[in-house]
Structure formats: structure tokens, C-alpha cells
Amino acid sequence: MSLPSATTLPALLREAAERTPDAEALVVGPTRWTYAQLSRRADLAAEVLAGLGVGADDTVALLAPNIAEWVPLAVGAQILGARVDAFNTWVKAYDLDHLLASSAASVLVLVDRVRSSDLLGELESLLPELSTGLGWRSERFPDLRHVVVLGDRVPAGARSWAELVAAAEPAPRVPTARAEAPAFVLYTSGSTSHPKAVPLRHRDLVLNGFHIGERMGVTAADRIWFGSPLFWSFGCANALVNAMSHGACFVLQEEFTPAGAAALMAAEAVTVAYLLPSMVDALVGSVAIEVAAVDSLRTGATIGRPEEVRRAVEDLGISGMCNVYGATETYGNCCVTDHRTPVDVRVTTQGRPLPGVEVRVVDEAGQVLPAGEPGELQVRGRVTPGYLGDDAATAAAFTPDGWYRTGDRMLVDADGAVSFVSRTTDMIKTSGINVSPAEVESFLAGHPDVVEVTVLGSPHPSREQVVVAFVVAREPGLTAAGLIDWSRARVAGYKVPWVAAVVDELPRTGTGKLARRTLQQAAAELVAARLEGGA
Template structure:
């Protein structure tokens, strides 16, 4: 469709970006560590790491990887939460000319085996807390080296010793394991410091990341993200936020895991490029501790998913924080619900900007302009150099206002899935990536996700979108969280069921249904209501409707 959204770009946002402005992420990294030398790059557990220190540590880690015989392009897996070791490993791998394979630390042995084997990873950097998971499959996946790290390894002495002792012996968070090919992370850095480092010339087509999709439709697939894909997306994100940024001065709260594509690009890479301070939150599920950490920083940017923002709003002490420096609160990963966005804006005096992206798009596709005053209920407008069209089931473009599947084209779209030509051909058609999301565009070029194709509920031939049901139920003052799914029904094919967590224990099934009747057409009103203490979620806090459906 015509790029009607460009007329809505705020002042200073260009229509196009240069995807070849930098040859690689390494070139951006080199520029940043030179430009922001003494600035703080990362903070975790009250310990700061400057860009200078990051430069030295990543150089040593890169040299270590090369010294053990790994070659340019070799995949190296990283399996850890948000710790200072993560950016050291990440940028060390990239500087060594190798490919980063991000792994969810909560993976089971089966899931880990699939990802290591599918990616053909040569080495694994893993937090000791999860080493027992790898041990179960070590004979099935032959790695050249396993680099083990403890939670406190990048902290100064004696804090390092205390943290690692408490984690292992007091909290007993490190199950026993035996690995013959393991090396300590700190030892690897020492060996690397004495090893020669060979700087490779990286090209745009070289792989930067093998980023695995969630696997909601079969085994997870490795999205091949090139340096050009990632550079393009960084240029697109920079173009959108640059008018608001003071390079070298911003403080970004990183609570979403860096191994997830959202935080990887929006937090880790973007603010490396802009010289920002990344405050790494290792365990955001501990909301009281998270709020306490927020109180230590004059943060200007925070990213999260709807459940994270909702959780903060319902945590004592959050409303007492100082929000005067907050410029951007960015919501993605799942739909931002209006009740949450309204409460956030009222409290912080800053709108919650909803964005949309996909692993296969590195990930940014659309975002709300930074100059909006209130929640729009949309995922915003496409980032520069991005095309979107809405199509019907035959791939034929639909007019504005009609819902259909959203297809995306741009320099951030991956070349394909690793070793999956059929899946690649199914997803990428003439350069267009078929997202599997149902969306609709308005006359100003703002897009709204109606729902995932596979989450749609069919009631007596009518399409019912879970997002709509969830937003209505979530607006009830006694509801904390909710998920809507379709369940088999003998007369209507499917019926709507809501599974929710109460904010107020007095809430009843009757209240929920009556509230829905006031706000929804009859066929959309839930037939079933189930109360639970918690809802199943992904590692980033996205509610798993799929798991609820499978239970049914």
C-alpha cells in the first residue's frame, strides 16, 4: 500500500534510512566505545561497567574464542539472564566474527538439545545455575567448549565471593553437575587477555544472530539475522527516537531478558549505539526488589510487556518513584491493554507507546510516534524504509479499513530460517514476510493488530478476537490479569472462555459475565469463567493462550 503514514512522522524522522550506513554491528560497537569511553554502559547489582571496560572484556573474550580454534561464522550459544556477563559474551562473540545463538535459560534439556543441534553451535556460555540442564544432553550435542559463569562473576571482590556463595550454598540455586569440557568464565577472560585477537572484516550478509522463534507451531526455528538486518533495524529505531535522545546521557531500564529479540535490539544494541546506560534487572519477577532498583536511577527509557507494566502499577512503592526524567515507555511483545496504558499515563505523566515487531524482522516493524499525547490503541506506524500491506487468504491486497493478514517488507526482514527452505518459502513471498497476524490500517497509516490468526475464536461463524475480550475484562477494577481462549461448543462450534487472576477476592463469575454483557456483543460474551492464582507466561511475561487451549 502507499506509504500514507510518512505524513505522520514527527519532525526530524526521515522517510528512509541507509541500511548500509555501517558494514556491521562491530563497526557500530567500535565507534561507540571510542566515543563514550568513560561513560557507564551497564549496571547490575549496583556495579557499573564503563564502555572502556566493555571494550577490554569483549576483546579478551573474543581472543579466547579464537584461541580455542573457533572460526569466523561459528555459532556460539549464550544461556543466561540479564547479568554483566551477557554483553561481554555477546559483543565478544560478534567481535570474534562469530554468530550469537541466544538461548532461553529456562529451557528444558529437550529444548536446549534441539537448539544446540539445529544451530550447530560450537560452544556454549552458560550460567552455572543451568549447567545441570546441559549435562543431561552433553553426549548428544558435542560442543568444543562450555564456558561456565556464576551470577556474581563480574562483580568486584568481596561482593563476587559473597554473591556466588549465597547463590550456591545458602539459596541452593546451583544444582550439582559434572562437565569435563567446562572452563570458568573468568579464566577464559584471563586466557584471552594473553592471546592474540584477530579482527575480521565483517560484511552485511554475514550472520550476526541465530534467533530462535517461540515454536508455537512445531519445533522452534532459527531466524537468520544478518549484520545488515540488525544494522538496518538500529538505523530505523534511531531514526524514530533520535529527536528525543541525548547521546551519552540516557538511562534505560532493561527488565526484559536480553536473549529475547525485543530487549536485544531496543535496549542492548540501540543504547550501545547511543551511549546510554543499561540498568540490567536480573529478576524482574521480584517486583518489590525491581521497584527498589528503579528508585536508584533517574531513568529516561523503560521497555516491557503489558504484564510487566501492570505488575509495576500494582506493586507498593512504584507510585512514589520520581518519573520526571521519563521520556519513553515502550510496550511490545503482546498487546498493551488500554486500562494499563491509561493508569500508566495518569501516574507517570508519560504515554505508554505500543510498538510491534517480530523475531524475523530484527524486530521493529511499527511504533507509535514519540509525540503522541495519549494511548492510541494501535501498534503505530511503520518505521522508515518499511512497507506493509494487508492481504486476504489468497494474498490479494485489501483496502484500508478491512482486516486481513499483515505482510511486511524492508531491509530488516531476515533472509530465511536456518535449514528450513520450506518454512522460509511459506513465510517469505516475493520479499514480503507473512506475519500470521491479523491487522487493519486506518486512513492515517496507523495499524491495529486484531489478533493472531491461530488465536482467533470462531463463534457461530463470527470471528472473535481474544485481544478485544481481554481488554474489556481487564478494565474491570477487580481483575488483575486475563486470557481469553476458544473452547469447543456443540452448537456454536466454539465458545469464549476467560481465565483470570483476581485483584479483589470478592469478584464472582456472575460479575464478570454481566460486565462483559454491558461492553460486548452477545456472541463475544464469555460462556465460561475460570479463576486462577496465576496465568502461564513466556520468559518475557507474555500470557500463553496456547497452553490454556492445550489444557482444554
């Protein structure tokens, strides 16, 4: 396909609606909207938000799962020139306090609850003014003017989205969004105590999303399944923009379950799937036959170790599955394998940089390394301009000449494709030998009873560090001792976990990333316990 002429998300949606008005654009549960209907729905959302005083440079905070209104509401705010701060739906009052203060949102639109999580209750504990009626002002959040609820329970001081929409008429207006302005601000965890605010600009979202789709072979005839949260960059900055920039249909699953995903893929004749490693494991473990039977499914995007990507290709039958690399700061993905390259290349590399993106590998002194030499990967071109309100974090994450420090140890081959080695801070040095956690993880994942694994180094009084493994078992019979014995018989001794633990699940942050600090503490405790036992 040709590159879209649109440079903002509202213009991109309107362009697709004018080109193929009757093509399906969004399928979520019982909702089925064509591009013309989705565009009108975005115009309607813009009218509602304009009535609440939203204008250029305002911030609309959106706290909702994968529901139909997420997309037109976000685009509607952007039509008015506002940015959308996407909050994750696992927040508690502590998290929401920081997000509302950091975003300086003038309007918060939220669902009343997500399954067992009472989001409105968490907000009310911070904003007791909601019980007093309309016209309140909050000392705690002075920028916040309105709370709008997507749901049935609407406090006296909030407004009902359904009622506001019912009273409004869509009136197409010239979008005031600017190409260089933030479309979304996403929040990513890191080394700081609070999530960092990552602004992603309209033009870069459009271009990056389009080029991702080109690597995946997406066309207007495709139907893209997505079951991860839209508030992650994998969703709103990647899959959604991929679909809109190609005029494809976006098939959204509100809550991922393996059986539900397989059924939805089959019912909607899905052709493209966005899968996380945990999703691949879940699908392979329970509904591999059903997914592989979806004859239409041909390509997609995932990330993970070679055996995880290969499972998506071979066990799920997604022959054109693409391996990807990126971060929120790089618009979701900055490197993507081409769906037409051989499988062995797609499972072992994360592909070449997308057009408009540069990568380089540097050593600890910041010197650029030649092809094939591992070092820290740095990215320039289509990256966030910096963290909002956090100059120190921005300075730490970027070099003076504008390269984003990924914190990942990688190498670039002679063809320009990148390959993940490990996190730069994750490399384990045990008795003078470097051990890659990724390599040990890949090995342990080959155990028939291991569903998920993570490996890290922990300090040891005489060995510098030792290898520690945490695994989630497929069957209850797996023990830490059994896993170590199995490893010792199959891999070099220095790669065998010195201590291991079988856990029910790996700890994760509110944004779904591994909680490495929690794991480091648990690893230190395991090492201490073994040392106390005389090891």
C-alpha cells in the same frame, strides 16, 4: 542523531567507544562500565574465544541471564565473525538437547545455575563426557568442542570463564563480522513442535535499533532500563542496539521484581523504560507511586491493549511511552509510534513502519486491501531471511515475493499507522457473529479485580464457537460466575464469555508466549463440562 556509519555490532560498539569513551555504557548490579571499558571487555572476550578456536562462521551458544558478561561475550564472539545463538534460561535437558543439535555450536558458554534452576546439571545429563576431563568428544553433539562455565561449579571437562579471562590480555583486532551475516540467532516458538531458529543480521540490527530509538526520542544522554531477558529480541535485537547506536547507558536488571525495578529506576535516574504488559500491571499494582516519582523517566516502549499502554502513561507517569509492534522475525519491532504524537494515538495504534520497512494488509485470497480495511498484516524489508534448517517453515511464513506473514489481523490507517485487531486464527465466530478476542480482553481487563486475561474461541455443537475467558484475579473473591454476571450487565450479549475460569497464572511457553495449545485444551474441557451440565 545521525545514522551510525557502523554496519556490524562490533563496529558499532567501537564507534561509540571512540566517540564518547568515558560515557557510561552498561550498568548491571555492581558493574559499571564506560564505553571504553565495555569495548575492551569485548576485545578480551574475543581473545578468550579465539584461544578456544572460535573463528569466522563458528557458532557460540550463550546460556545466561541478564549478567554483565552477556554483552561483551556476545560482541566478542561477533568480533571473530562468529554468530551468537542466545538460549533461554528456562531450558530443561529436553529443550537443550534440541538447541545444541540445531545450533551446531562449537562453544557453549553458560552459567552454572539461575536461581533454583541447575543449568549445568541439565547439560551434564546430556553430556556425561564433562566428568571425564578436557579433550572429550561428544557423539551426541559432534560440533561441540568446549563448554565454558560462568560460575563456581566447573566440571573436569569444562573451563572456567573467570580463569580464562584472568589469563588473557585484550588485544584489539579488526572485526571480521560481515554486515549481511547473522549476529544473533534467536529461537521462537510457533506451530511447530520445536522452536524455530531465527537469524538476525548485523546491518539490519544496527539500522532497526537506531530507528526504534529515534521514534522513542533517545539520545546519548539517556539511561535505558531493561528488565526482560536479553535473549529475547526485545532485548538483544532492540533495547541493547538502541542504546549502543545512540551512545546511551544501558541499565540492566537481572531479575524483574516491581520493587527492585522501581528502586533501580530511581537510583540510576532512568529516562527510558522497556515494559511488557505484565510488567506494567505489576508496577501499577504495587509501586506505581514510586515509579511515577522518578522525575527523569520520560519515554519507553511497550505493547498491549489501549488500557495497558494508557496505564504506563498515566499511572506510571511515562508521558512519552511508545506503543510498538513486531516479532522476532522483524527484529523485535517493525512499527513504533512516535513519542511526540498525542497519547490517544499512541494507545490505539502501534505506529507507522520504521524506515526500510514496508507493510501491507491482505485478505484471505492474498489481495491487498485499502486503508482502514482489516486483514492479515504482512511485512517486507527488514525481516529475517528465513528459519535455519527449516525450509518448510520458511515457505509457510513468507510469500513467494518475500513478504513475511505475521498471522495478525490488523488494519493500516490513511496515515500509514498500523492497529492490531486480532490474530488471524483467533477470530471467534459464534452464532454467525464475529467476535474479536482482543476486544473482549480489553473489556474484561476493565474489571477492577482482573490482573491478566486472555480470550479464545472453542467449538460448540450448535453455536460454531463460544467465547471462553481465562483470568488471573487481583483478589481471591473473584469467581467465574461473578465475572460473567459483571460482563452481562455491561456488554453486548454475544461478547459475554459463555464460560470462564479464574486461574493462578496463564500458561506460557519457554520463551514467555502464551501456551495457546494448552489454553485451547483447557477451553474445550470447560465447554464440555458445561454441556454435560445441561447448558
